[in-house]
Amino acid sequence: xxxxxxxxxxxxxxxxxxxxxxxxxxxxxxxxxxxxxxxxxxxxxxxxxxxxxxxxxxxxxxxxxxxxxxxxxxxxxxxxxxxxxxxxxxxxxxxxxxxxxxxxxxxxxxxxxxxxxxxxxxxxxxxxxxxxxxxxxxxxxxxxxxxxxxxxxxxxxxxxxxxxxxxxxxxxxxxxxxxxxxxxxxxxxxxxxxxxxxxxxxxxxxxxxxxxxxxxxx
Numbered sequence: 001x002x003x004x005x006x007x008x009x010x011x012x013x014x015x016x017x018x019x020x021x022x023x024x025x026x027x028x029x030x031x032x033x034x035x036x037x038x039x040x041x042x043x044x045x046x047x048x049x050x051x052x053x054x055x056x057x058x059x060x061x062x063x064x065x066x067x068x069x070x071x072x073x074x075x076x077x078x079x080x081x082x083x084x085x086x087x088x089x090x091x092x093x094x095x096x097x098x099x100x101x102x103x104x105x106x107x108x109x110x111x112x113x114x115x116x117x118x119x120x121x122x123x124x125x126x127x128x129x130x131x132x133x134x135x136x137x138x139x140x141x142x143x144x145x146x147x148x149x150x151x152x153x154x155x156x157x158x159x160x161x162x163x164x165x166x167x168x169x170x171x172x173x174x175x176x177x178x179x180x181x182x183x184x185x186x187x188x189x190x191x192x193x194x195x196x197x198x199x200x201x202x203x204x205x206x207x208x209x210x211x212x213x214x215x216x217x218x
Contacts, residue, residue: 026092096218159187
């Protein structure tokens, strides 16, 4: 369990550690808004990373621990990332650690990094929710240029959270050190029309594609 200090007191949130046999890095992997740390997509990603030598720390935000479906205040998520950073650094010892997350979890990591709350070696976003679907005027990108660490955006070309993609590309271009890795025909969860695969397999394949980037920034 990870202890998270919130305004109303300290809460304990669950964790799952997928330990690599001979690790060279640690990744803290957050879930999306509508799923927990045991979602097959995240399980597949964590397993693939561990197989590649990256110990992976999965965790839940306090609202999930409390049995609620809707995310709590952003400040609670940032506080969670603060606690997770300490736990990841503990697991890493002298190794580099990275912050990663699916959708909401990744966005909250970016907020924490932009505020200087966490200082990972880099950030990886698995489907960044650039704006609510159909509402491109509500972009969630103003804080991204403040992040000094390298950022990798894994994105699907038909993800409804990124349309029109030109706006997303322009926003990422304003960042200090950022790049986009596209999945052609991929949706928000990297599903591709006409190519039905288990979520665990999709997560594993996506995570494996990230390993060279992690190596380059470790």
